[in-house]
Amino acid sequence: MNKAFVKETDDEDDSDLALPAIPAGTKNYITPEGHKRLKDELLHLIDTERPEVVRIVSWAASNGDRSENGDYIYGKRRLREIDRRIRFLTKRLDIAEVVDPSVHHGSNQVYFGATVLYENQAGEEHTITIVGIDEFDPLNGRISWISPVARALTKAREGDSVVLHTPSGVDELVILEVQYPAP
Structure with a gap:
């Protein structure tokens, strides 16, 4: 039978969903x-x-x-x-x-779940919260823990400067404040 007369199915695999795939080994x-x-x-x-x-x-x-x-x-x-x-x-x-971020309440070091206020080289301040892949919302300041900004900030402390490599070059971020939800 000619393939032209076979009905194609609308079924698709799960790879077309909006959320990103989890990196291998993480x-x-x-x-x-x-x-x-x-x-x-x-x-x-x-x-x-x-x-x-x-x-x-x-x-x-x-x-x-x-x-x-x-x-x-x-x-x-x-x-x-x-x-x-x-x-x-x-x-x-x-x-x-x-992972409950409230276990780090009171800490000034950046881990998963932290809300971080930082300043870039241009003097612009940004507030982000580091969350999971399935809950990121960049327009509301919620970024995935695997994003370049989150990876650059992770394990740094208030007052530290970190280097962020971007397509337009290198940017230096200064961590101004780190907060966690209360337990």
Whole structure:
């Protein structure tokens, strides 16, 4: 049979998801808040969203001709998306290593979970929080622990200067303040 007449599947692997892959040989560090958020999303998909889509698809399938039934076609597509996200979240939560940053409360050294105020060579101050790969949000100052800025700052202390290599050259960052959440 000619391949031109074979229907291609809409199923995709988990590699197309928005979150970055975990570098080989590293752990999936995550804050307790990030772990809770992922777990809540997983439970919402399993307990609420998926059963509702299954109900719609069942109703649409009972209406007869499925080839031109938009509710059925789009419902099945949404069901595949939900199942793919459930698989992804399950895998990420299985390998997650929850790290509570509050154990460093009072420390002036930068570790995972620290909120750091630093100044670059241009005199601009930036506040960032070092979080897990699954919880980064750069627009809100939450950067992944594997990012170049986080790697440059990690293990430095308040008052230290660190070197950050960027595509536009070398930048020097001065750590002004390090904070951790209270236990």
